[in-house]
Amino acid sequence: MNQYHRAHRQSINERDEFWAAEAARIHWETPFTDVVDASRPPFSQWFVGGRTNLCFNAVDRWAKKQPEHTALIWHSTEVERENRYSYAELLAEVQAVAAGLVELGVGRGDRVLIYMPMIPEAVFTMLACARIGAVHSVVFGGFAAVSLANRIDDARPDVIVSADAGSRAGKILPYKPLLDDAIARSQHPPRAVVMVDRQLAAFQKVAGRDHDYAALRARHLGAEVPVAWLESSEPSYILYTSGTTGKPKGVQRDTGGYAVALATSMDYVFQCKAGDTFFCTSDIGWVVGHSYIVYGPLLSGMATVLYEGTPVRPDGAILWKLVEQERVNVLFSSPTAIRVLKKQDPALLSRHDVSSLRALYLAGEPLDEPTATWISQGLGKPVIDNYWQTESGWPILSAQPGIEQTPLKFGSPSFPVIGFDVRVFNESTGEELPAGEKGVVAIVPPLPPGALSTLWGDDQRFVDTYFSSIPNQQVYSTFDWGLVDKDGYWFILGRTDDVINVAGHRLGTREIEESISSHSNIAECAVVGIADALKGQVAVAFAVLKNTTVIESEAQRSAHEAEIMRQVDQQLGAVARPARVYFVTALPKTRSGKVLRRVIQAVCEGRAPGDVTTMEDPAALAQIQAAVG
Numbered sequence: 080m081n082q083y084h085r086a087h088r089q090s091i092n093e094r095d096e097f098w099a100a101e102a103a104r105i106h107w108e109t110p111f112t113d114v115v116d117a118s119r120p121p122f123s124q125w126f127v128g129g130r131t132n133l134c135f136n137a138v139d140r141w142a143k144k145q146p147e148h149t150a151l152i153w154h155s156t157e158v159e160r161e162n163r164y165s166y167a168e169l170l171a172e173v174q175a176v177a178a179g180l181v182e183l184g185v186g187r188g189d190r191v192l193i194y195m196p197m198i199p200e201a202v203f204t205m206l207a208c209a210r211i212g213a214v215h216s217v218v219f220g221g222f223a224a225v226s227l228a229n230r231i232d233d234a235r236p237d238v239i240v241s242a243d244a245g246s247r248a249g250k251i252l253p254y255k256p257l258l259d260d261a262i263a264r265s266q267h268p269p270r271a272v273v274m275v276d277r278q279l280a281a282f283q284k285v286a287g288r289d290h291d292y293a294a295l296r297a298r299h300l301g302a303e304v305p306v307a308w309l310e311s312s313e314p315s316y317i318l319y320t321s322g323t324t325g326k327p328k329g330v331q332r333d334t335g336g337y338a339v340a341l342a343t344s345m346d347y348v349f350q351c352k353a354g355d356t357f358f359c360t361s362d363i364g365w366v367v368g369h370s371y372i373v374y375g376p377l378l379s380g381m382a383t384v385l386y387e388g389t390p391v392r393p394d395g396a397i398l399w400k401l402v403e404q405e406r407v408n409v410l411f412s413s414p415t416a417i418r419v420l421k422k423q424d425p426a427l428l429s430r431h432d433v434s435s436l437r438a439l440y441l442a443g444e445p446l447d448e449p450t451a452t453w454i455s456q457g458l459g460k461p462v463i464d465n466y467w468q469t470e471s472g473w474p475i476l477s478a479q480p481g482i483e484q485t486p487l488k489f490g491s492p493s494f495p496v497i498g499f500d501v502r503v504f505n506e507s508t509g510e511e512l513p514a515g516e517k518g519v520v521a522i523v524p525p526l527p528p529g530a531l532s533t534l535w536g537d538d539q540r541f542v543d544t545y546f547s548s549i550p551n552q553q554v555y556s557t558f559d560w561g562l563v564d565k566d567g568y569w570f571i572l573g574r575t576d577d578v579i580n581v582a583g584h585r586l587g588t589r590e591i592e593e594s595i596s597s598h599s600n601i602a603e604c605a606v607v608g609i610a611d612a613l614k615g616q617v618a619v620a621f622a623v624l625k626n627t628t629v630i631e632s633e634a635q636r637s638a639h640e641a642e643i644m645r646q647v648d649q650q651l652g653a654v655a656r657p658a659r660v661y662f663v664t665a666l667p668k669t670r671s672g673k674v675l676r677r678v679i680q681a682v683c684e685g686r687a688p689g690d691v692t693t694m695e696d697p698a699a700l701a702q703i704q705a706a707v708g
């Protein structure tokens with residue numbers, strides 16, 4: 080692991096030299112004068128004085144160098160369509176939208192909210208904003224009116240770009256009524272709305288406010304729109320966190336640092352180069368979608384696959400079918416998606432030729448060892464767990480095969496990514512902890528390029544939220560609980576909020592979940608700590624059985640429960656044993672697929688569930704309510 084360690088150490092100890100060299104991966108219209116200005120901690124500004132543009136680097140540069148190469152491949156299993164765009168075509172589409180936005184009066188620093196399904200127009204609009212220096216704020220398509228209204232009021236967009244409808248698992252979800260409702264609720268309604276009409280759901284136009292995307296495009300196709308050369312620290316976008324732990328936070332991203340970070344990650348973390356094909360199954364509404372559907376692959380001259388559909392329709396082999404068809408080199412998905420596949424026939428994993436695939440990257444939630452092993456063996460490919468946040472913009476912990484092929488340890492996202500000075504601290508004393516001890520995972524500032532600059536419109540909340548929680552340390556708290564093992568491998572054990580304290584023993588929810596998941600009949604599970612008069616807290620588990628398992632009687636249920644308890648006893652000891660194991664068919668999750676443990680915990684303790692605006696499936700919560708009575 081020498082090469083990796085050397086590179087990582089250099090990225091921290093010789094930070095300026097390291098990043099100055101990496102910055103050459105992108106085009107600077109005006110060179111920067113300083114690599115980083117960290118004189119006002121915890122804020123940092125990367126590549127001070129440099130002027131660049133995300134769209135130029137992601138599109139124009141390649142449209143000149145490799146105009147005929149594929150840039151964007153769209154597959155929709157929802158509407159049974161596919162489309163592909165070369166870099167030259169992408170540039171034309173982006174300029175048409177950019178000209179349309181300019182016509183609507185959008186300029187540098189103005190916000191454009193994008194509330195769209197997974198269609199190419201969403202990508203064009205993001206890049207068009209970047210081109211003219213407008214700040215985009217993509218809100219997950221299909222979010223309820225209240226969630227959308229909150230984000231409108233926070234970002235205050237001049238223009239909203241949307242579509243008539245999205246489609247999920249064959250069900251049409253009209254967006255326009257949600258959008259109109261959200262605008263009616265907001266204090267800062269946009270001046271204009273641009274609508275893509277997919278002909279999926281008829282909608283009402285508001286005269287004087289609503290515009291037609293196709294008409295705007297037609298008017299401007301062929302236009303040349305000059306690139307706005309932004310100062311490196313000028314914002315590129317606002318993106319809200321998933322809201323797993325409470326009210327979502329509006330992360331503000333810069334321009335130059337983000338471009339350099341993503342281009343660097345494409346090489347070191349993903350081992351990709353121009354001409355490769357990248358398929359990320361996230362949604363453009365999440366950070367993974369921003370960084371690895373849109374900007375990362377395009378900044379590196381690759382082809383990116385945009386997929387509208389689920390991993391199980393028309394069947395559980397669809398991802399592998401797309402990999403085969405598009406000769407995908409790197410697939411990036413989430414543990415949640417793989418756990419869904421785990422409930423399907425394993426034969427689906429070997430139906431297609433996936434020889435083009437080099438590795439599968441997974442992020443978003445802890446990747447339990449049984450799931451990692453299952454998918455890695457099923458595909459015969461390395462599975463790379465990578466840990467990060469909306470805030471970080473790119474992976475914080477990951478194997479970095481582009482630097483060195485280090486052995487993988489399933490259950491661990493390997494090591495700190497170059498540029499991230501990550502450490503473990505004791506939450507209550509602030510003391511830095513040695514290997515083997517559990518604590519809160521934190522990053523020593525300055526945060527590397529690509530990480531958030533601040534929270535939108537609220538520098539104070541940025542400082543208070545992230546830099547004030549660990550005593551005596553001015554470090555960035557991830558609010559995740561973790562440890563480093565004796566070999567230097569990192570483990571994320573759950574959120575600090577979710578740590579369970581049983582009679583003085585502190586356990587990450589993940590530790591117990593991992594043990595339960597290793598049972599052969601369990602597809603996924605969630606563990607929460609609930610108040611207990613005697614022990615302080617006890618663990619309670621909610622488990623989803625694999626499809627093949629049915630519980631028909633109380634005797635069967637309690638046998639299953641006992642078996643799981645016994646397994647936890649054996650693996651972790653009796654302190655970790657859940658007081659109850661409930662069997663449900665779904666867990667309450669955010670729309671980005673994260674288990675809402677705080678909501679489960681509230682229900683178990685008889686409290687109100689709190690902010691559930693980002694929740695995917697209310698029926699899953701109802702099951703929990705019914706289970707605990």
Ligand code: ATP
Nearest residue numbers: 320321322323324443444445465466467468469571
């Ligand atoms: P909020 O901050 O609003 O509560 P959130 O933290 O879920 O929402 P995201 O930024 O989408 O919002 O998610 C980041 C979090 O996801 C991390 O802090 C961590 O808890 C979890 N996570 C992401 N990747 C991994 C991973 N590979 N292993 C373990 N946990 C992960």
Ligand code: MG
Nearest residue numbers: 320321324468
């Ligand atoms: Mg978070």
